[in-house]
Amino acid sequence: MNIGAAAKASGVSAKMIRYYEETGLIPPAARTDAGYRVYSEQDVHMLRFIRRARDLGFSVEGINELLGLWRDRSRQSADVKRLALAHVADLRRKIAELEEMAATLETLASACHGNARPDCPILSELEAPGEDAKRPAHASSARGLSRFGAA
Amino acid sequence: MNIGAAAKASGVSAKMIRYYEETGLIPPAARTDAGYRVYSEQDVHMLRFIRRARDLGFSVEGINELLGLWRDRSRQSADVKRLALAHVADLRRKIAELEEMAATLETLASACHGNARPDCPILSELEAPGEDAKRPAHASSARGLSRFGAA
DNA sequence: GATGGGGCTTACAATCATGGGAAGGTCAAG
DNA sequence: CTTGACCTTCCCATGATTGTAAGCCCCATC
Structure with missing residues (x-):
């Protein structure tokens, strides 16, 4: 899935997905030979998580902490x-x-x-x-x- | 009165006073020969007005409109x-x-x-x-x- | 008269999350 | 092969505010 499709599926704009990657909120996406970012359903899942947290007014910093707990199975x-x-x-x-x-x-x-x-x-x-x-x-x-x- | 004194008297930081001047919210202050901005009690009065409006959550744009009405005797x-x-x-x-x-x-x-x-x-x-x-x-x-x- | 400290000047960068656009490469359909 | 939609990076702008840096000014004290 390209970034546009991931954006539509997650509700996070392509612009913001790149921004989140750049600032380290999300790990760098895989790339095609041409340099296109590629996203899995799992990635979209995470983006939706982020989107939802934003909707609840969390700052990116706060989302970072939430994501950490989300990924931590022993939280x-x-x-x-x-x-x-x-x-x-x-x-x-x-x-x-x-x-x-x-x-x-x-x-x-x-x-x-x-x-x-x-x-x-x-x-x-x-x-x-x-x-x-x-x-x-x-x-x-x-x-x-x-x-x-x-x- | 220099900008520092005006800032202290009005509660608006010197930084913001310059910014307000630069963006046209307030008219350019008078200057000494050395280029120092000079403020009158009237100016401080206006700065306090701005400060108070900010405290009430008005945007600079909104303050601009308020200032217009404030200055307009026939409002x-x-x-x-x-x-x-x-x-x-x-x-x-x-x-x-x-x-x-x-x-x-x-x-x-x-x-x-x-x-x-x-x-x-x-x-x-x-x-x-x-x-x-x-x-x-x-x-x-x-x-x-x-x-x-x-x- | 020199010196030092604090205040002033401008200009530029950073903040936070986001949108906009330009310049150029890529892909798929026709 | 062309066209158009998509992708890439890079830069700029927002709003209000703060921070920094280089350089000038003023005053007081020695």
Whole structure:
């Protein structure tokens, strides 16, 4: 099977299959005399595994660990579970951050008239966090907000 | 005020301030004879605005729109509100995707014994989605999963 | 006035996962 | 043998951010 067929069968793009090979996530594929990569059903199986893990939000690094356990016949299910639950915790942390953003914005938006006039508590809050929109506002204290890569 | 001081005062790194300038998010700063960028309190104000919007998860593109409205004295609060709520919708969509991942993984993990034996429904599911862990499993039908950049 | 340390400048690379495209070789059908 | 679909490698771009490196500037201290 060529890379295109493997891609279609696994749901992983040919581009990404080459990338995974290059970065060592998967072993180098066998080649034809012409240099074409050749994939077996087993390989497609592995690619589907990867695809599914990606769908569950695992990073390539995390998938690497999962693949290691997958291939390890003497693995302990406790290790798999630990990996999975650590990822769940990551997801929940990210969710909480996004949720906090959404809630903050929603609160601000609900206080915004949303009409033709320019005054808007959303902009006021962005200007001077925590201050009341009514007062002039000339904040300056240094803050230390959480920060995170904006998902 | 030099870029370092502006960075400290606004919470935006000097690196990012230059980047924002380069990409046109903020206008080019004034310069000293030696070429040092100079910032006013007004500039710091704007940088803080940007920082705060980033904290709320707005992309640079979204911040650009917010800044436009912020500077526009004749803006309509309805436009600001629309922008904010659209972003909230984005956040909620992302949250729902992450939540689904977390829930799926949690369900799988709860079915995993987490002991010293190798059998684990998490790996089974990654191998052959939807199939029961007990049966051999030799899936092959092409599926069309949702896919998204893994947040 | 020289020197040193810290801040500033630009430019370039790396990150992470992915897509896009060019230039060129290969394969199978007609 | 030609055509078109496929494959190869290599490079570029994304988005936001950080890191590094070479070189200049400013100020304080000796």
